[in-house]
Amino acid sequence: MASREQFSSRTGFIMAAAGSAIGLGNIWGFPTNTASNGGAAFVLVYFVMAFCLAYPALMAELIIGRHSRSNIVTALRFISPNKATRLLGTGVGLYGVLIASLILSFYGIVAGWMVAYLLEAVAEMIGWSEASHWLTGFSFERNVLFMGVFMLLTMSIIASGIEGGIEKWSTRLMPMLLVIMVALIIYVFTQPGAMEGLRVYLLPDISQIKPALIIDAMGQAFFSLSLGVGTMLVYGSYLSNKENLPKLGVAVTLVDTGIAFTAGLLIIPAIYVAQHNGTTIFAEDGSLIAGPDLIFQILPSLFDSMGEIGVFVAFAFFALMTIASLTSSISMLEVPVSLAVEETPANRRQATLIIGGLIFGCSTIILLSFETLFGFVIDLTTVYSQPLLGVALCIFTGWIWHRNNLLQEIKAGHPEIEGTWFWKVWPGYVKFFCPVLILMAFFQSVAG
Ligand code: PHE
Numbered sequence: 001m002a003s004r005e006q007f008s009s010r011t012g013f014i015m016a017a018a019g020s021a022i023g024l025g026n027i028w029g030f031p032t033n034t035a036s037n038g039g040a041a042f043v044l045v046y047f048v049m050a051f052c053l054a055y056p057a058l059m060a061e062l063i064i065g066r067h068s069r070s071n072i073v074t075a076l077r078f079i080s081p082n083k084a085t086r087l088l089g090t091g092v093g094l095y096g097v098l099i100a101s102l103i104l105s106f107y108g109i110v111a112g113w114m115v116a117y118l119l120e121a122v123a124e125m126i127g128w129s130e131a132s133h134w135l136t137g138f139s140f141e142r143n144v145l146f147m148g149v150f151m152l153l154t155m156s157i158i159a160s161g162i163e164g165g166i167e168k169w170s171t172r173l174m175p176m177l178l179v180i181m182v183a184l185i186i187y188v189f190t191q192p193g194a195m196e197g198l199r200v201y202l203l204p205d206i207s208q209i210k211p212a213l214i215i216d217a218m219g220q221a222f223f224s225l226s227l228g229v230g231t232m233l234v235y236g237s238y239l240s241n242k243e244n245l246p247k248l249g250v251a252v253t254l255v256d257t258g259i260a261f262t263a264g265l266l267i268i269p270a271i272y273v274a275q276h277n278g279t280t281i282f283a284e285d286g287s288l289i290a291g292p293d294l295i296f297q298i299l300p301s302l303f304d305s306m307g308e309i310g311v312f313v314a315f316a317f318f319a320l321m322t323i324a325s326l327t328s329s330i331s332m333l334e335v336p337v338s339l340a341v342e343e344t345p346a347n348r349r350q351a352t353l354i355i356g357g358l359i360f361g362c363s364t365i366i367l368l369s370f371e372t373l374f375g376f377v378i379d380l381t382t383v384y385s386q387p388l389l390g391v392a393l394c395i396f397t398g399w400i401w402h403r404n405n406l407l408q409e410i411k412a413g414h415p416e417i418e419g420t421w422f423w424k425v426w427p428g429y430v431k432f433f434c435p436v437l438i439l440m441a442f443f444q445s446v447a448g
Contacts, residue, residue, distance in 0.1 A: 004069060006162065007163065013167075013243070016166050017248075019174050021255070025260075031263055031267035034201065039204070041204045041205055042213055042216070043202075046257070049217045053221065054221040054253065060397040061230070061233040063406065066243075067079065068237065072096045076092055076396055085400050101332070101359055102362065112149065120136050121312075147364075155333065157169050180317075197269035198265070214441065224260060225253065227393075229386065230335045245410065246417070333356065387441070398430050407427070
């Protein structure tokens with residue numbers, strides 16, 4: 001077998017893993033979830049969930065991945081001690097691959113909208129109003145075209161492999177993302193109305209913490225850290241044995257939650273600036289408008305009201321969204337592609353082409369019956385499957401994998417770990433606490 005590719009540096013890995021984590025989930029999902037769950041109280045619970053539940057699960061994926069040096073299916077088989085658990089590993093792994101692919105098939109549609117709005121800003125700049133009209137209209141043709149463009153971008157990066165594709169592009173795009181975001185925040189803060197938004201965002205009203213909020217915060221944390229479907233597992237499999245995994249996991253969690261928090265500093269004040277400029281920001285039931293209307297109506301109307309500079313702000317904003325989506329979509333596509341490359345005779349290019357084509361087909365089907373399928377696929381993947389897969393991975397780590405091998409793997413790259421709290425707490429924590437808590441929250445949400 002040809003030697004397996006690896007990330008060339010620690011920074012490269014952090015950029016790639018943070019790139020996967022930081023996406024529409026942070027810049028759109030987190031602020032809108034915050035808005036519809038009563039503001040700062042949600043932010044508080046989200047941080048608790050991210051560090052107490054999502055971080056331990058992230059560590060499980062990274063550790064399994066680096067130990068087995070393979071895609072999720074092969075990895076779960078590899079750590080299984082007997083035939084029955086190997087079969088279970090194959091089942092869970094394949095389900096994870098399916099869910100990662102389905103997430104990409106709706107994510108690609110949404111990312112396509114971002115590309116269309118990005119081009120719309122360009123069309124505005126050059127005064128091409130007919131094109132601008134078409135680009136923002138919700139037609140099947142526009143949706144398929146830009147979903148396809150976005151899929152091609154994703155595929156071209158994945159076809160170039162780990163170092164030359166994922167690492168290179170994450171390292172280029174992530175700093176750009178940060179610069180655009182900070183520039184936008186500075187601009188929005190100078191606008192009237194921004195401070196009102198900041199207050200809603202930062203001053204928690206503890207009475208808002210209800211079961212629904214806790215479940216939303218957990219789902220948000222799992223989606224945001226790309227958990228359950230084998231993305232972090234496969235990224236971990238490209239890490240060198242010299243790296244200190246618990247530390248890298250903390251870095252990724254901190255960057256991801258930090259960017260989500262920063263995105264909130266942009267989006268929530270922007271909503272209130274839009275209100276100040278005359279846009280309605282509350283729905284009929286009194287809640288803040290949070291869904292697609294927020295991104296595709298409230299914010300564009302804000303950009304319009306800014307005069308000359310508005311179209312440049314719009315361009316920057318949709319560039320930010322496109323970049324964030326791309327560094328996430330590549331990590332989703334890597335899940336099935338790594339399986340195909342390692343378990344079939346296909347090479348990386350062929351695998352990318354075939355799987356990318358299949359996912360394009362899935363997205364097209366979703367677009368064909370958008371009303372029924374779009375919401376259904378999102379719920380199936382993110383609300384139901386991701387938490388359950390998270391539980392399955394905790395069970396593999398805590399109950400199925402031989403404990404000595406697990407401890408050995410944690411020690412690699414961090415020989416003094418035995419003195420740390422991570423060593424003392426984490427193995428028992430993922431074994432008992434995580435699965436029970438995730439399941440409790442899950443059944444609460446399903447029952448509710
Ligand atoms: N974490 C990504 C985001 O916040 C989404 C994602 C989910 C990426 C699952 C990979 C796997 O947008």
